[in-house]
Amino acid sequence: MFTNKAEFKDAFINKLQTMCGKGLDEAGIHDCYIGLASLVRDCISRNWIQTNKQYRDQGEKQVYYFSIEFLLGKLLDCHLIHTGLRQICREGLHELGFDLEEVLAEEPDAGLGNGGLGRLAACFLDSMAALSLPGHGCGIRYRYGLFEQKIVNHHQVELPDHWLRDGYIWEFRKADKAVEVRFGGTVHCCKQGNGKLAFSQEDYESIKAVPYDIPVIGYGNNTVNTLRLWNAEPLQVDFDLSSFNHGDYLKAVQYKQAVERICKILYPDDSFYEGRLLRLKQQYFFVSAGLQSILRRFKRRKISIHALPSKVAVHINDTHPALAVPELMRLLLDEEGLGWEAAWQITTETISYTNHTIMPEALEKWPVEMFRTLLPRIYMIVEEINRRFCEHVWNRYADWDKVREMSIILDEQVHMARLAVVGSYSVNGVAQIHSDILRKHVMGSFYNFSPHKFNNKTNGITHRRWLLKANPELADLISQAISPGWIANPQELSNLMRYAADSGFQDQVAEIKRTKKNSLAHFITGKYGIKINLDSIFDIQIKRIHSYKRQILNALHIMDFYHRLKQDPDLPITPRTFIFAGKAAPGYFIAKQTIKLINRLSELINGDKTIRDKLKVVFLENYSVSLGELLFPAADVSEQISTASKEASGTGNMKFMMNGAVTVGTLDGANVEIRAAVGDDNIVIFGLRAEQVLDYYRYGGYNAWDIYNSDGRVKRVLEQLVDGFFSGEKEEFRLLYDYLLLNNDEFFVLKDFSDYAAAHVRLESKYNDQREWWKMSIANIAHSGKFSSDRTISEYAQGIWSIKPVIIP
Ligand SMILES: *Cc1c(COP(=O)(O)O)cnc(C)c1O
Numbered sequence: 178m179f180t181n182k183a184e185f186k187d188a189f190i191n192k193l194q195t196m197c198g199k200g201l202d203e204a205g206i207h208d209c210y211i212g213l214a215s216l217v218r219d220c221i222s223r224n225w226i227q228t229n230k231q232y233r234d235q236g237e238k239q240v241y242y243f244s245i246e247f248l249l250g251k252l253l254d255c256h257l258i259h260t261g262l263r264q265i266c267r268e269g270l271h272e273l274g275f276d277l278e279e280v281l282a283e284e285p286d287a288g289l290g291n292g293g294l295g296r297l298a299a300c301f302l303d304s305m306a307a308l309s310l311p312g313h314g315c316g317i318r319y320r321y322g323l324f325e326q327k328i329v330n331h332h333q334v335e336l337p338d339h340w341l342r343d344g345y346i347w348e349f350r351k352a353d354k355a356v357e358v359r360f361g362g363t364v365h366c367c368k369q370g371n372g373k374l375a376f377s378q379e380d381y382e383s384i385k386a387v388p389y390d391i392p393v394i395g396y397g398n399n400t401v402n403t404l405r406l407w408n409a410e411p412l413q414v415d416f417d418l419s420s421f422n423h424g425d426y427l428k429a430v431q432y433k434q435a436v437e438r439i440c441k442i443l444y445p446d447d448s449f450y451e452g453r454l455l456r457l458k459q460q461y462f463f464v465s466a467g468l469q470s471i472l473r474r475f476k477r478r479k480i481s482i483h484a485l486p487s488k489v490a491v492h493i494n495d496t497h498p499a500l501a502v503p504e505l506m507r508l509l510l511d512e513e514g515l516g517w518e519a520a521w522q523i524t525t526e527t528i529s530y531t532n533h534t535i536m537p538e539a540l541e542k543w544p545v546e547m548f549r550t551l552l553p554r555i556y557m558i559v560e561e562i563n564r565r566f567c568e569h570v571w572n573r574y575a576d577w578d579k580v581r582e583m584s585i586i587l588d589e590q591v592h593m594a595r596l597a598v599v600g601s602y603s604v605n606g607v608a609q610i611h612s613d614i615l616r617k618h619v620m621g622s623f624y625n626f627s628p629h630k631f632n633n634k635t636n637g638i639t640h641r642r643w644l645l646k647a648n649p650e651l652a653d654l655i656s657q658a659i660s661p662g663w664i665a666n667p668q669e670l671s672n673l674m675r676y677a678a679d680s681g682f683q684d685q686v687a688e689i690k691r692t693k694k695n696s697l698a699h700f701i702t703g704k705y706g707i708k709i710n711l712d713s714i715f716d717i718q719i720k721r722i723h724s725y726k727r728q729i730l731n732a733l734h735i736m737d738f739y740h741r742l743k744q745d746p747d748l749p750i751t752p753r754t755f756i757f758a759g760k761a762a763p764g765y766f767i768a769k770q771t772i773k774l775i776n777r778l779s780e781l782i783n784g785d786k787t788i789r790d791k792l793k794v795v796f797l798e799n800y801s802v803s804l805g806e807l808l809f810p811a812a813d814v815s816e817q818i819s820t821a822s823k824e825a826s827g828t829g830n831m832k833f834m835m836n837g838a839v840t841v842g843t844l845d846g847a848n849v850e851i852r853a854a855v856g857d858d859n860i861v862i863f864g865l866r867a868e869q870v871l872d873y874y875r876y877g878g879y880n881a882w883d884i885y886n887s888d889g890r891v892k893r894v895l896e897q898l899v900d901g902f903f904s905g906e907k908e909e910f911r912l913l914y915d916y917l918l919l920n921n922d923e924f925f926v927l928k929d930f931s932d933y934a935a936a937h938v939r940l941e942s943k944y945n946d947q948r949e950w951w952k953m954s955i956a957n958i959a960h961s962g963k964f965s966s967d968r969t970i971s972e973y974a975q976g977i978w979s980i981k982p983v984i985i986p
Contacts, residue, residue: 179216186273192215206283209280210280213280217257228402238487240491240980241471242298244294244494245317245460245495245498246290246291246295248287248292248295248296248802249287249299249391250286251285253281254281254646255642286340288322288801289406289443291323291443291721294447296802297494297828298316304965306396306398309982309983309985310981312970312978314393315407316405316406317443320442321441323443324338324760325338327798332773347391351389356469357412358384359378360381364378376511384410384436386407386408386410388405396641398984399985405470409440410436439458440462450538460500461551461555464501467501469508486527490977491529496530496541502596506562511554528600529977530601531607531634535615540594542590545589563585566584598630604623605977606633608636609850610822613633634973637963637965638966640667643836647809648689648693650692651686658682667961668962668968670960671962672959677955678952682955701795701797709754713753714752714940716753716756717755717833718731718816719756719797719805721761722761722765725824727820727924728759728775729771729913729926730929731757732774732778733894743788746788751941753792756795756796757797758799759800770913772796775796777904779794782794805829809835813839813944815830815840817833818864819843820870820925821843821867830847831847831851831964834851837955837958839940843862843929855953861936862936863932865929873925879922881921899914
């Protein structure tokens, strides 16, 4: 261990020898990464062991956060910040001839998630550790994370993300903690001596689940929690290889491959349900393994199984882990020998559920046939849960329509959201408006049936990664102004309001923004050769490409903006740089066409000399956590323009706000609460309201052609999609044209167009009053404390999990 620079240098040189087998003069940059990371690993290992021991000895309640995605990003820099070792390491490395930033860049970006849902899980782990809360993650160790995106001839191309190629320094394989997971076969039932029924599964396929543990390091405390990711491996090779039987050998290899397929790849669909067998297998695999290991640890304590809910909370992040409900029932019934009532009480007092979407295309519904074949015993249990639940509903309402509306199994499908609601004691949405819509519309009948379950927990982001790490210049300025207390207590950021109108402070904030814009501009010019005007407004939309997020609205507006500039090159406008990044699900045609449109637009506009540096459009490849860390601090304007009611919360909006960008957005998701926090003057709101959108869906009354016929600007940009405007190829964007007009524009892009364009005019005039602008910017930073995930996690800890901090000595 080291406490100063000299000790660090000795320890580091020693690590290069023992880990890489190299002397200082032979070591390359990757060796440096390995050396530094393993030093940090050594430093936290005592605390990791100590944390586990303390949790064991103290016996306080712990929470397990089950999520099919954890979008971690790079970890080393955060670890250096959290342990307070960053400065020593940076200077020590420098003296040895290495640059810390270059060393940090060597780490693979762990992309085990699609977007917001997976990133939320990662922010939550960070906050639990920082708040000394006993909370752990449970997920899957995918061999391939989310695909790497390249743009080739304006199209998205997907490449495999082999992130484990060079090994992963933060994972610890725990072979001795493996458990067995069973699929398929048949269920047999026999009467035991005591008259009880016993169920056993036969002719099943067995798989070994091996945990890989990743430490989750607290900030400025000694807590080190655990993210446990499960890997699927063959249980044993059941074949007699010594017999040299050729067929058996092939079978053995095939079996191994089939098993390993389970953890091979993360499904690249975001807010989209795919009814694939392998996906269901992934879900059961990690849920069963996770619950088994929790129960095994619990039982070592030799206390009654009935005490489980007072010692363990299991939280399911969306419905992907909803099989936790029947799986916990199975373990309690079949393994622990409990009766149904007792098992049900324990299960429904242990599990809580977060809903992430109201969009029908994202709701999981598994075909009964597939479900029953893969998970015969689990299916029996779901049937029994449903039978009893429907009986309650019938007893309450005596109404078959109600029973149909709420039945977990309906029309040969298992409705996972209903299973999750019925099987948990808490159901939360992720922003106030989203929770309201859940209660009032989507889950109205469940809310009326058990209103006490429903609550809201507005999402948050970890200010440690998204401000302290991503924007150290701004973080330092804030600490100088209001003292560093905000790092432990982000609500203290509100003290910045004292300086909002201080021109000296405004200038400092503006200068930091310019520094970050400059870094981004360098990156863009270096990678794409596009020259960027630092005096332009950096207007950024980065998120998954999805119809409801309406990147098309942004693109159509840029087309209109470009047209106005072409008409009058001397138009007095403030220069803009529109920046996009985001991945489309590989099978999502509209989203991929949208990417193509943006890239065509970028080529056309950036190549047009007549408009000079007044307008640029950039599409950055491969949006990821690391790219986000470069982008959020450089933004002047944050685009949060989803169709109202569709974005459950959004968290990108919070990252922008915390870095001083001003939001242009709809009253959707957490935008509503951002507006309430900063006040109407410090945000630009436009477009339909959620209730208006929901009314259109219910009662009809929207006709996209009406807008097309009445708004000349809309008509012109739509015609440009199909008249060869971009490349001479006439029908190039026919698909998008038809989607917006013939399919009647399901996300109200045309309806909101003119209001969106007007919002941009308001935004520009605000920007042109620079004193006002920086006041707005500072107000956004100052009110972002509410959106720290520390606040969110405190609310979960108190309101849902009933867990308390455990201080690690
Ligand atoms: C924050 C984040 C998201 C979520 O962004 P939204 O704008 O809320 O959809 C997605 N991907 C990455 C890499 C992120 O960091």
